[in-house]
Amino acid sequence: MGDFNLTSLIFSIIGGLGLFIFGIKIMGDGLQKVAGQRMKDIIGYLTDNRFVGMGLGTLVTSVIQSSSATTVMLVGFVNAGLITLIQAIPVMLGAAVGTTITAQLIAFRLTDYALPIIGVGSAMYLFGKRKRTKQIGEAILGFGILFLGLNIMSSGVKPLGQSAVVRSSFTRFSHNILLGILVGTIATAVIQSSSVTTGIILALAGVGLLDLRGAIPLVLGANIGTCITALLASIGTNLSAKRLAVAHVVFKVVGALIALILFPLYFLLTIRSSGNLMRQIANFHTIFNITNAALFIGFTPLFARMMKKIVPGKEVVIEHGPKYLAKDLLNTPSIAIDAAKKEILRTLKFTKGMVQDAMDAFYDEDLKKIQNVISREEIIDELQDSITAYLVKITEKEISETEAAMIPALLHSINDIERIGDHAMNLADFAERKIDHGLKFSGKYIEEIKKIELLINEMMDDAVKALPELDKALAKSMLDKEDRINRLVIEYRTAHTERLTNGVCSHRSGIVFIDMLMNFEKIGDHLTNIAQAIQGKLQWNGDDV
Structure with missing residues (x-):
């Protein structure tokens, strides 16, 4: 196989790959700290314009340097009801374009400047006075580590390029496209990062082990393999989130099939895009994803409908945001107060559903019910904020003494309802603990x-x-x-202590039982506060919701 040290080769590949992956992570973390949360907020308030959505997907992914992270984020948003499937699809298409930035950066071959880049990034991170300077320094440091890892990895595999046997093995990819796609898919599914796989492909091409014809199938496979992360993230989510994860797979697989059918055209475009092999591979990665996104963006509604056929079932639609808090009602405070009461009742019904789902999850060990509770908790928090802000605006108007006395009761009621939601989350957590640890409870x-x-x-x-x-x-x-609840809690705590002393129940199950009693007691306390508000100053003039 040629003259090279096998141990040195293995160490160089492992160490270089480790630094490369670590560099991508550090760079992504730094960029996310600089602008990531802002990007997430932007996604959370998407418009219905599909082209704006695709642009946002491209922008967000080029910042956080991971299409998988963007897609997983989208799966979570869709599952929580923050955005719809049809809004999420264009962002997903844009994410595929945004992730190609990493390959383009690697193709610049800045390996000779890795150490100075690391030096600059380290100085900014260690000695920067401002938080933002440190965050930018972290991103630059990761960028340098990425190239240092690539340099070590390339140096390690370089001797392989002189081996006729190894070169012959890699040449097979030029003649067996399906094998190349399979290897790229499996490698990326294991690593869970198409950027890392593409970086390895570029490193192999850089030392002469891969030509363009052999690299293209591997890149196509890398694009398909990256779907595994979103599929895993969709486990236990609602139908819409599952449909988005499947849409991601269909988008990549159909795109790869089109690329295979039009292989000569793609190959010609890529060859003409640059005279440098590494740049050609990076360009193919970009051309493929831009073409694919452009093809699908025009059929977004049709694509969404197709996903409903592929993943059939009836969705449970959870409405986000207030339903009754119209701004124009604020000019008539009495009507605005009635609207706030209706919204409070609606929130109470949401909370009641959370408690029910949490207990169903506990009895039936149903992870989907736990996810329902988590999704509803975000809605409760959002409604509490909206109702509180609305009531505060009412106080700024001219209102009667009766109405003024009513506002504090309403504020306390919505706060109590939100706290009940928090306790429902605790109950869901106990259900999850029961499932994860296999806890048993006697009849x-x-x-x-x-x-x-x-x-x-x-x-x-x-x-x-x-x-x-x-x-x-x-x-x-x-x-x-x-x-009655308070009396039962005292009675059951005493009985539990006796059972624990007699060794009838396990310590871990007993802790969960006592915690559940405490949370039930707290829920009762908050409902008591609402009952006292009803008996006191709270007036209700509106219809039922």
Whole structure:
């Protein structure tokens, strides 16, 4: 195979690849700190313009340097109901274009300047006074480490380029396109980064082990393999999020098939784009993704409908944002207060659903129910902020003494409802802990949990009915139930201590049981606050929601 040290070769490849991957991560982290959160916020407030969406996807991914990260972010946003499938698809298309920036940077072959770049980045990171200077320094440091790793990796594999056997093996990729795609797909699925795979391809091409005809199938495979990250992220999500992950696969696979059919044309365009092999490979990566995105962007609605056929099922649509808080109502404070009450009742119903889903997840060990709770929690927080801001604006108007006295009661009520949502999140966390650790609960424990849960559900049902009609009798019923909950909690804690002493239950299951009792008790306390508001100053003149 030629004269080279096998140990040195292996160490160079492992160390160089490690530095290369680490450099990409450090650079991405630095860039995300500089502008990443702003980019996420932009995605969260997408318009319905598909071209704007694609542009945002390109911009965000070129900043965070990972199409997988952008797509996973989109899966999360769609699952949470922040954006729709049809809004997410153009961003996903743009992400494919944005990720090609890494390959273009690598093709500049700045390996000779890796150490000075690292020096500049380190100085900015270590000695910078401002936070932003340190963040930019971190990105530059990662950029330099990336090229240092590439240099070490290229130096390590360079002797292989002198081996006729090795060169012959790599030449097979030039003659077996499907094998090249398969290898690129598997490698990227394992590494979970098309940028890393493309970097390795460029390194191999740089030392003469790959020509353009052999590199193109590997690049196509890298584009397909990157879909694995979004597919994994979609496990346990809602239908729309799953459809987006599948859309990502279809987008890449169909694009690769088109590239194979039009291989001579792609090859000719790439050859003419540059006289440098590494630049040609980077250009193919860019040309492929731009062409693919341009092809799909015109058929976004059709593409979204097709995903509904491929991943069938009925979606549960969760509405985000306030439904009743119209700005024009603020000029008539009494009507605006009624609107706020309706929104509070709507929020209470969301919260009731969270508690129900959390307990269903606990009994049935259903991860989807846990995800539902997490998604709803974001909605509750958003509604609390909107309702609070709306009530504050009402206080700035000329209002009667009765209305002025009503505002604090409403503010306290929405805060209590939000806190119930937090406790529902805790209950969902206990369900997840039960699943993850295989915790077992005896029939007696489940019976006790269900008794308290039943009282909590009855209190929440009473609250939903009592609020619209200002039903003081139902409010009194809520207070009576809360007293029963408190008595049961004390009784069950005592019984649990006895069972624990007698070795009837495990310590870990016992901790979860006690924590659940505490959270049920807190939910009862917050519902009591709402009942007291109903009995006191809260007035309700609106219809039921």
